[in-house]
Amino acid sequence: MFESEHDRAKYQSGDPLKPDEVTEEGVIISPDTQRSERIPPGQSRTRKWPILHASIVPEVPIEKWRLKIFGLVEREVTLTWDDFQALPRSKVFADFHCVTRWSRLSNVWEGVATQTLLQLAGVQPDAKYVLCHAYDNGWTTNLPLEDFLADDALLADKHDGLAINADHGGPVRGMVPRLYAWKSAKWIRGIELTASDKPGYWERGGYHNHGDPWTEERFGY
Ligand SMILES: Nc1nc2c(c(=O)[nH]1)N[C@H]1C(S)=C(S)[C@@H](COP(=O)(O)O)O[C@H]1N2
Ligand SMILES: [Mo]
Numbered sequence: 001m002f003e004s005e006h007d008r009a010k011y012q013s014g015d016p017l018k019p020d021e022v023t024e025e026g027v028i029i030s031p032d033t034q035r036s037e038r039i040p041p042g043q044s045r046t047r048k049w050p051i052l053h054a055s056i057v058p059e060v061p062i063e064k065w066r067l068k069i070f071g072l073v074e075r076e077v078t079l080t081w082d083d084f085q086a087l088p089r090s091k092v093f094a095d096f097h098c099v100t101r102w103s104r105l106s107n108v109w110e111g112v113a114t115q116t117l118l119q120l121a122g123v124q125p126d127a128k129y130v131l132c133h134a135y136d137n138g139w140t141t142n143l144p145l146e147d148f149l150a151d152d153a154l155l156a157d158k159h160d161g162l163a164i165n166a167d168h169g170g171p172v173r174g175m176v177p178r179l180y181a182w183k184s185a186k187w188i189r190g191i192e193l194t195a196s197d198k199p200g201y202w203e204r205g206g207y208h209n210h211g212d213p214w215t216e217e218r219f220g221y
Contacts, residue, residue, distance in 0.1 A: 074122025133190030
């Protein structure tokens with residue numbers, strides 16, 4: 001039933017952990033996990049962790065990994081792996097909803113809050129949108145700055161206590177739990193702040209520009 005040790009480790013055999021069962025101090029609880037019905041309309045729970053992406057799995061060695069924060073910032077910032085690891089850490093308990101109709105509940109993501117990263121660079125007043133750039137052939141996704149800066153949004157290097165592997169976007173992936181999963185860039189390498197909205201890879205391909213799973217913003221505008 002399992003193709004790899006990773007699949008076995010990530011399989012959820014029991015009921016999903018409830019937000020009030022998270023006992024660890026300081027974990028941010030994504031508010032959508034506190035809804036009486038946690039699974040958005042048209043979705044169903046997966047116990048596995050499916051792997052989904054548009055093209056390749058880029059191999060990004062930690063020594064070569066860089067994160068650039070640019071565009072409408074006060075100071076352009078380029079972080080190395082060591083720089084990223086030295087930042088204050090954030091831990092988030094959240095559900096994860098893919099527009100192809102699976103939802104993986106009760107994930108614990110660990111990394112650096114998007115708020116922390118944008119404080120480093122400073123946000124210019126006319127910045128309103130974010131375009132996330134990834135290592136897989138220039139893949140991008142766009143979202144409003146406000147959604148990117150949600151309290152439960154982060155750049156994660158760990159999932160449920162283990163390093164995020166290359167298939168799932170390691171060394172570092174974006175995680176914006178309140179939007180459909182394509183807004184969470186795997187293999188993230190750049191955060192670009194812009195004044196006007198620039199549609200990303202799947203947004204140009206017909207996916208919804210915003211992607212709220214609760215109102216089924218799946219396709220089109
Ligand atoms: N860089 C990049 N990020 C991406 C994608 C992609 O193709 N490239 N696919 C998105 C989609 S559609 C989903 S459902 C999730 C899947 O994440 P997972 O493979 O870890 O489950 O990654 C998202 N982030
Ligand atoms: Mo997806």
